[in-house]
Amino acid sequence: MTHADEQASLEGILKDEILRMYQEVADNPEAEFHFFHGRPAAEMFGYAPEWLERAPAGAVDSFAGVGNPHERAALKPGETVLDLGSGAGLDAIIAAWEVGPEGRVIGVDLNPSMCLKAQENLATTGVTMECHEGRMEDIPLPDASVDVVLSNGVVNLSFRKRRVAEEMFRVLRPGGRISITDIVSGRELSQSIVNDPKLWAA
Ligand SMILES: C[S@@+](CC[C@H](N)C(=O)[O-])C[C@H]1O[C@@H](n2cnc3c(N)ncnc32)[C@H](O)[C@@H]1O
Known part of the structure; x- marks a missing residue:
């Protein structure tokens, strides 16, 4: 098996695990997960209480982000926002309130x-x-079509992070902004962690 074949096979296994895991968070948010999710996670990451009161329970309960990309996004009315890996929609809903009726929010999942x-x-x-x-590795949008890219806990799921960054810059308009919250490790992870699709997917 070549390195490329091996990578494609691992990427396929990871994709299946990602589909399974986040579907489970969406369908059964009350189940046990080994990562923070739902309202407790959103509160811990500093989501404004009024957002969490106003947002539909389904979006709050199935929230699966790892931080708060709204803190630095400084969204303005009328802007076009891309939410990469939009999940059950909490970040997209907040973005839609912020850009208002003149703005536009596009989710990709x-x-x-x-x-x-x-x-x-x-x-x-x-x-x-x-x-x-x-897929964030092939964003289904034209070049220079959005003002802001938001993403919350999604880039770490990719095998091809450089490609994701290139895609974000391709779809951004000149002067556009990226606001991402994600997971990084300060040290090299062991192969037993890297090769575990459940840990990678989470
Ligand atoms: C961590 S959640 C996103 C949280 C979301 N922003 C919220 O408000 O709850 C991860 C989402 O990213 C999606 N995802 C994972 N890999 C992806 C990829 N390569 N391209 C696009 N979406 C992806 C998953 O299907 C899942 O819905």
Whole structure:
């Protein structure tokens, strides 16, 4: 097996685990996970209490981010925002409140049923978001089409992080901004961690 074949096979295993794990957070948020999620996670990351009160319970309960990308995004009314790995939609909903009716929020998620879930959650909020099935490694948007890229706990899931960064810069308009919260390790991870799809997917 060549290195490329091996990588493609590992990427396929990881994709299946990512689909399974985040689907479970969306369908069964009350189940046990070995990462923070839902309202306790959002509170810990400093999401404004009024956002969490106002957002639909489905989006709050299935929130699976690792930080608060809104803190530095400084979204302005009228802007176009891309939420990469939009999941059950909490970050997209908050972005939609911030950019207002003149703005536009576009979600992209690997898992088409996440887009359906996010749309279901958004339906009760009066705000809208487009959601596209797609991968952050091949963002299904034209060049220079968004003002801000948001992402919360998603880039660490990719095998091809450099490619993700190139894609973010491709879709950003000149002068655009990126606000990401993610996981980085200050030391090299052991092979037993790197080779465990459950740990990588989480
Ligand atoms: C950590 S959650 C995102 C949290 C979300 N922002 C929220 O408000 O709850 C991860 C999401 O990223 C999606 N995802 C994982 N890998 C992806 C990829 N390569 N491209 C696009 N989306 C991906 C998963 O399907 C999942 O819905």
